[in-house]
Structure formats: structure tokens, C-alpha cells
Amino acid sequence: MGAKTEAANRYIRQNKHRLNDQYRLQYHFMGEYGWINDPNGFIQYRGRYHLFYQHYPYGPVWGPMHWGHAVSEDLVTWSYLPVALAPDRAYDQDGCFSGSAIEKDGRLYLLYTGHVLTGSGPDEYRQTQNVACSDEGFVFAKLPVNPVIDIAQIPPNASKQDFRDPKVFQSGAHYYLVIGSNDCRRDGQVLLYRSPDLLNWEFVNVLAKGEGRLGSNWECPDLFRLGGRDVLLVSAQHVGGDALHNLHSAVALTGKADLAKGVFETDDFQALDDGFDFYAPQTTLDDKGRRLVVAWMDMWESAEPTRTWGHHWAGAMTLPREMILKDGRLCFKPIREIEKYRRNPSAWHDVGLDGEIELETGGDSYELQVTFEAGTAVEFGLKLRANETEETVLAYDRAQKMFRLNRDRSGRGPKGERRSAADLADNRLELRIFVDRCSVEVFIGEGVKVMTARIYPGRRATRVKLFSKGPCTVRSLRKWDIVTRTIGQGEERR
Secondary structure: OOHHHHHHHHHHHHHHHHOOOOOOOOOOOEOOOEEEEEEEEEEEEOOEEEEEEEEEOOOOOOOOOEEEEEEEOOOOOEEEEEEEEOOOOOOOOOOEEEEEEEEEOOEEEEEEEEEEEOOOOOOOEEEEEEEEEEOOOOOOEEOOOOOOEOHHHOOOOOOOOOOEEEEEEEEOOEEEEEEEEEOOOOOEEEEEEEEOOOOOOEEEEEEEEOOOOOOOEEEEEEEEEEOOEEEEEEEEEOOOOOOOOOOEEEEEEEEEEEOOOOEEEEEEEEEOOOOOOOEEEEEEEOOOOOEEEEEEOOOOOOOOHHHHOOOOEEOEEOOOEEEEEEOOEEEEEEOHHHHHHEEEEEEEEEEEEEEEEEEEEEOOEEEEEEEEEOOOOOEEEEEEEEOOOOEEEEEEEOOOOEEEEEEEEOEOOOOOEEEEEOOOEOOEEEEEEEEEOOEEEEEEOOOOEEEEEEOEOOOOOOEEEEEEEEEEEEEEEEEEEEOOOOEOOOOOOO
16 A cells, blocks of 8 residues: 555545534445545445545545545445545546446456656546556556556547546457547547457557537447447536436446447437436446446535535545336336334325425435325425425426425535426326435436435424315325435454
């Protein structure tokens, strides 16, 4: 372990007592101290899930990126491990940027982007791809052959600066990397590379481009097969419009990949989440055959309340989701492991609703499952984390066939509303909702849409309310508190 890695771990141990826990999430992953953003190296290795992440351990601000590291048996209870990578080489001296992990010959390899500033301005930099390796998955050594993909291996029709976030996978006898890029003309694209051994790489082709539809730059690509089709995930910068609500949006393209030619034929695309806070997703395939995805539950160019309020932390991950392909569309299910953390169950059935009622329950960290029968109501829904002045509103507008998530009165944090088209099924709407102190995730129907948002209500905003404009019926509503914990460095049994 290098001196900078040891310094980062020591700083975390000495300062984590300073954390303010008011908005520390109860069952979502956060960093142990300081700043986190993109998930990296998400993999199941030797029977446990490993999650690495972009991390600045010295404060709740984006700084020279390190790789934080945690492990879990079940994707819910995580144990912090020592920082895996620190910027301490000439090729990564200003940041160990995002990347991925793969097992080869029993060893765990990390492939990541080395970031080096080349001038005084924030837009003057170069990026290369590098490899670190571990025999047991805990302590990593950067290889002497780095960079394994240097500036000279960038094709002429790609940015010489924005060249980052390698996602590695194996197909047949070869390893492949997809890397985020742009064409220098404000069009995002993904580059494909091939290798026999993870060390010697050749450029194959520009795999896919936005063709003017999907932003000026693509980050954090991911390519995999699901339900008989190929899926390419990208985090597209500087987009917007009806289909993609956020300036920076996580997008899934479905189609067919030809790895030999390095071409992805796109049939369709969709947003991965219709809320505010879902970016830089990364997937893995586990031993249960599930394609799992986790994302940074935050967004660039959005307020960071826990940073400005001096809480000494910023950033968290979404609840991991299982991805499935149904009728040509990606759908999402919360991981089933979360169910073993349910406590204090309560239930209501056949509740007539016309106006607003408050349930005899509440809290700040829970799961709700609710089925509305729409009746003749023009709008109906829930108000969560509510008190006299605060509420987060989840509502269905029948005339517009639109579900909306409104956080204008959700506390002192970011405001706004997101809407997502949704149809009733047999005049019913089913929701599965996860509330965790400063977050809400809403799964609509059978996960055909998901909406994620950060919220920052006061401590007394714990009420749950139902409302409708016109008569409808709550056929069923079940609630559970969710109780778990994350284990600090040194507590993990290995």
C-alpha cells in the first residue's frame, strides 16, 4: 500500500467522528467520510460483492479522485475496506478516475482512467487507461506497464482529452473495453478496444455515436447482453428534452453489438431513471444470473446540502436494482435481499379516499407498497416526509397519464418536479417506494419506470399522507421500517 493510500485511510479514521448523521442514509451505501460519486469496479468476486467508488477522502467536495472500496454479502449491509487506489503516479497524479473490475486467473484486476492536468485551466488535461491488480481483492498494486492505453492509441476522430471510464468484459478468447468519449464536434460516442491479456490493447472502432441526439460527451459506458438483446449504457452530458429530463442523463441503448467489427446497431433508447438523481450507473452479473445495476444517487450541477451545511460528507449510491428486458423495454426490480431488513410491518386494505388522510405511521427510513384503484379521481397519490410545512409529493394525473414527483416543499435542499408517462393497468396503479432519510426511490408498476430524488426535510417531517381529487380506493398499502448498518474499517471479518 502506497504512502498516499495510507494517508487517505489514516485521515478517514481520524476524522469520521466529525460526521453529522442527520441525513446519513440507513440502507443505501455512502462513503465513510468525505465525497463520493461514480460507482466503480462493481463485481462479485470470491462470493462477495465488491463496490469501488470515486472518492475524495479529505472533505465533502470533488477533489483528486481516489477509489474507495467496500464489500457485502447481500448488497445491503456493506463493510468499508481501505482505500484501493490513490493518485500517486505520473500517469494518474491528478486523479484515479472511473473504471471497472474483472477476475482473471483468480486475481482481481481494476482498469481505470488516469487523469493528469496539463495546464492551469480545468479543461486542460489528458487521460489514459491503466491497470491495478490484487491477489485477494483487498490490496492493489498498479502495474509497471501502465498506461496500457495511451494517448497515441486514441483514434483521430475522438477527443484527445475526454477519454475515460473503461468498462471491461470478456467475450470468447478476448477482453474488451468500452470507453467514453466524444468526436470533438459535440457528439458523444463510445470507443471499443480489444486485448488477449488485459495488458496489450488494440483499437477496434467507434462502437456507437449519439448522432446529435444524446449530448456532447458520453461517460461511464457499459455493454452487456440481456434477454437476447445487447444493451449499451452511457451517461450523456448536456442533454435534455421530453425523453431525457436532466442536463446529464443515464441512457440505455438497446440493439445489436458486433464486436468483431466494433459496431452497435441501435434500435431504441430510454432513460434509466426519470427522477433527478441517477447518474454513472454500472452493472455486474452475479452468480444468481441477475444483471444488477447501481448508480450515483446525485447529479452534477446540483446543490450538495450536506457539503454546505458542514456535515463532512456528500454523495450516496442508489439501492441496487435488477435489470430485466420485458417487451423490448428495460424494467427494474429492487433487489430481493432488502426484504430481510424489514421491521415493524403495518397494513391497510380497501381504504376509501376522497380528499386527504394521514396514516397512523411514519418515519424516515422505510418501504411502502401501495395499490390504488383509480375510481373516478382525477389525481391521487401520497405525501411523504410530511409535517405542517414540508412534504414530498408523489401523484398520478389521470387526464395526462402522468406520474409526478415533486420536491418543491421537501425541505432545504434542491427543488423541482419530474414527470413520467405511465398507464394504469385495469384502472390500478401499483407503486413500490423506498424512503431513506434524504432520498426517495419510486418503482412504478412492474418497474417500467423508476424515479429517484434526494430530499432534505426537517427531523420532524415523518408523516405519511394519502390524497385524492375525487373518489378512489387504496386497495392495499403495506409499510415496513428498513433497519441495517454499514461497518467501518477494521470491523470486517475476513
